[in-house]
Amino acid sequence: MRDDVTGPGGASLAEARAFLDAHPDVQGIDLALIDCHGIARGKTIRRHELEGLFTRGRGIPGSIFAQDVTGDDVEETGLVWSGAGGDCVCWPIGGTLGLMPATGRGHVLISMWGPDGQPFAPEPRNALRAQIARAEAMGFQPMGALELEFYLIDRERDGDGRHRPARYLLSGRKTTANNCMSVDELDEMSPFFDAVYAGAKALDLPMETLISEYAAGQYELTLRYRGLMRAADDAVIGKRLIRATARRFGMEACFMAKPFGHQAGSGMHLHLSLADGAGRNLFADPEEGVLSPLMLQAIGGIRGTIGDTMLVLAPFQNSWRRFASAVYSPADDTWGVENRTVALRVPGGNPAARHFEHRVAGVDANPYLVAAITLGAALDGIEAKADPGPPVTGVASEAGHVPDLPRGWLEAIERFEQSAFCHRVLGPAQHRGFAAVKRAEYQRLALTVTEAEWELYGFSV
Incomplete structure (x- = not known):
């Protein structure tokens, strides 16, 4: 060659x-x-x-x-x-x-x-490849970015044998405070994040804003907006970079959706738009105060498929714990403008850079599969000129809307198995394989007796 x-x-x-x-x-x-x-x-x-x-x-x-x-x-x-x-x-x-x-x-x-x-059809990246090819045949260039929320975990457990957030690197102190968006919190962990950013530069990974999230030891890193396939590649490389770097600092990076039951869960929000061949944003507002009809059709398509795709968005038993507190982890199919309680959020800001954010997936989800089903549903909505319905203007969980979604992991597996949409978008081999793997995982955990069960029932009932 x-x-x-x-x-x-x-x-x-x-x-x-x-x-x-x-x-x-x-x-x-x-x-x-x-x-x-x-x-x-x-x-x-x-x-x-x-x-x-x-x-x-x-x-x-x-x-x-x-x-x-x-x-x-x-x-x-x-x-x-x-x-x-x-x-x-x-x-x-x-x-x-x-x-x-x-x-x-x-x-x-x-x-x-x-x-x-x-x-190879069963590979998740190739499912996304097929949907991008479909978008290109329709005259669209899919653009996107994924946000990564995660916890940094101490190597040593607490006195009760439980995992706990990592100590601060500079002071060695422990904390149980949320410290949401604290700049001092970031400074305490700056040796680690400096190393992550150095790694991102070496890997040509467009890693950008860092914040301390809504729990002790929880952080978020954003990745620059670009072509959707590269955005998904960025997410999987970014997770590996964060994990490998954390080990060298005596910590573990945790990408479980809900590592601590009473603390915030970790999401992986997908930002999506479509451009034309010249790179112009087709979701840009056509005039002041008016949202793009094309973007609204895409949102309408996604709203109609969230129930079928919950297994992709929440693929593990632990994933479903994240929805126990649904204010910032919406397990529904709502949409709204500048509303962080909905599933599909249209951010404010520059009308020329308009896009929407899919907020349901946990950070434990596969970025390629999340992107594939989101893009596939958006394209379906555009083809059908789907109506997204009225936006939610208040707290989504208080809006009285009852979404047609699975109520738990097993129901999500069954809904996915029966979904014609998932079969078509992911392809027969990917659809069958993912469902079979998840059903086997469910059966394994169904036979696993937890320590919590021993505590509650072992010598009481």
Whole structure:
């Protein structure tokens, strides 16, 4: 392959050679393939193998998308023994090769192609790829950004054996205060965040605003708005960067949706708009005080599908704990303007930069799947010229609207399994595989007796 020739993933040999020239001391490169849970799985290769990855790809079994969150195979996906368990070919994704300073190794996202030479259907990234291609055929360029909320957790548990927020790095103090949007809170953890920003620069990751969120040890990092596929790539790379950096500071980064029952949950808000071929925002207000009809149709399409897609937005048992307090974690299908209690929020600000924010997904959700079902529903709404209905102007939970949503994780699994929308947008293989993995995970946890059950019932009933 010539330096200027690109592989199926859009990466050229020149990219690999430039990385090797810029980092002569780097000996290892992590290959990250994102599974249905959003977990990076793959291999670490040596320096001399990098050019081969860019010219020939690298074999990885397609059954990686049949694994539950622990890495165990789920045979009901139909992927475990397909092709007698042979490898598919993974290729690097252009623009994602960079240095992960926390590890001292390179890092590159890879994507899978099947034996037929087509993008491997069960891979979440390829579900998003298909919806972006659909949008482009309609004359749209999807744009977006994802926000990451997370907790920093102490390595040592408290006296009762429970996890607790990390101590401040500068003073070593413990805190139980919310300290929401405290600048001093950020200063206390500044060595860690300085390292995260340095890592983001090395990875060409457009990481921007940092805030302390609404709980002790909880933070949010935003990523710059750009093409929707790159925005989803940014989210998965950003999570890995935060995790790897936290370990080097004696902490753990936690991306559970609700790690502490009485504290704020962690969301992953998706901001979305559509541009034309010249980059003009098609969701911009056509005149002062008037919202784009195209954007309202997109919102209408999404409102009609949130119930079917709750398993994507809240994929784990823990995800559903986040909705116990629904003021800032809306488990509904409402929309409104500059209203943080609704599911689909149209932010204020510059009318030329108008977009909407999907606020239901937890940070534990897979960014590619969240983006795929959101874009797919928006395009459906535009095709059908869907009416979003009236916006909510007060607190959504007090508006009297009763959404048609699943009431829990099992019902969400069943609704997803029966959804023609999810089957069409994600494709048959992705739809079947994700449902099978989640049902197996549900059954595993249904047989797990928790410590809380022992405390409440063990010697009382």
